[in-house]
Amino acid sequence: MQGSDRVKRLRKRAAAKPAAKDVLKPRVVAYLRVSTEGQFSDGHGLDVQERAVRAFALSQGHQIVEVITDCVSGATPPGEREGFRRVLDLAGEGAFTILLLYKFDRLARNVLHAVTSVHELRDRHGIVIRSVTEPIDTATPMGEMIFTVLASMAAQERQVITERTFGGRREKATKGGFAGGAAPYGYQRDKDGGLLVVEHEAAVVRRIFSERAEGRTLQAIAAGLNADGLRSKRGGLWQVSSVAYLADNPKYRGVVEYLFTWNGADTHVLREGQHMPIILP
Structure with a gap:
């Protein structure tokens, strides 16, 4: 007994769905950063960050195009980092639509640098930036506002740490x-x-x-x-x-x-x- 062509077409369509789904997976780049001051084992090292972003991408059905790392101080403007320049190159090529970070402070400690980077990626390339540990979507006005507040808090925290370190060194020297x-x-x-x-x-x-x-x-x-x-x-x-x-x-x-x-x-x-x-x- 021979089946109808209609069933053959349905089966063919069903078999094609997984492949189509893979093509439509959001493409993401993971950006990881540790400072050059030795923060490799403070709980936020590159291995910890990479495991977190890969697990998040898998849970969301995202396709990771590339994992990019920088070993540089967060005070260095993103555009002056070798790894982040690679991020910008891929963005210009339209290679991804989402930039995944472990935390937003991995992008920059300086509020102006962080906010400017978010705007540049969004306005010029349509890139959305997401943190895998902070539920904020910079594609929305509310998410952008919360991101700016967080970036400001990170900058203030860095300032306090720097002042404390400076004061401690000066006190020890005296x-x-x-x-x-x-x-x-x-x-x-x-x-x-x-x-x-x-x-x-x-x-x-x-x-x-x-x-x-x-x-x-x-x-x-x-x-x-x-x-x-x-x-x-x-x-x-x-x-x-x-x-x-x-x-x-x-x-x-x-x-x-x-x-x-x-x-x-x-x-x-x-x-x-x-x-x-x-x-x-």
Whole structure:
């Protein structure tokens, strides 16, 4: 017994539906960002962000075109980031319609940068920006207003953190403590953030100060260190600039010196340090 052509057409149409559905899936680009200040393990690392955006895209039936990452401070304008420039290139090609973020603050800490980026993507390319952890749709006036408020709050939070960090470093320096940064050659950081003498490097520091006191030029000192196979802090050859910087560093005499600049005002700190001097008076 032979079936009708009508049933064949229905079956063919039904088989074609999944393929059509795949074609109509919203195309999205996932944009992930961590700062260069080491926020890889604070609960918002790239792996955490990627798992979240992929799970969200799957739950919404979205097709991820590309996952783009930036390892840069949120204070850097999006247009100056290598990864985000890739986002703009894909937007210009019409490759996607939704930009997925883990949180809106991954876009930018600066309110103006964040809002400008949202407007540019929406107005020029018809791109909607969505956060997988914050239920806001920037395609709607209400969603855009809420986004602007959130962006402002993120900027304020960043400002508070920066002020607190600056205040802490300045307070530590005024008490003679090492106020952050890489330990200078001849020292290493201890568990409390102070400085401990590294004796084999300290011997090189004493040599540099001694030869400088004898009247040797910076070039001659650097050449002598290199000829003897001694290497700088990073394992490279000694340069005139690195010898000069070391010879001018008061920390080797047991003194800490910092120039803090905040809101246009300078604070000069010069104190006897809490660490052990390498060069004795």
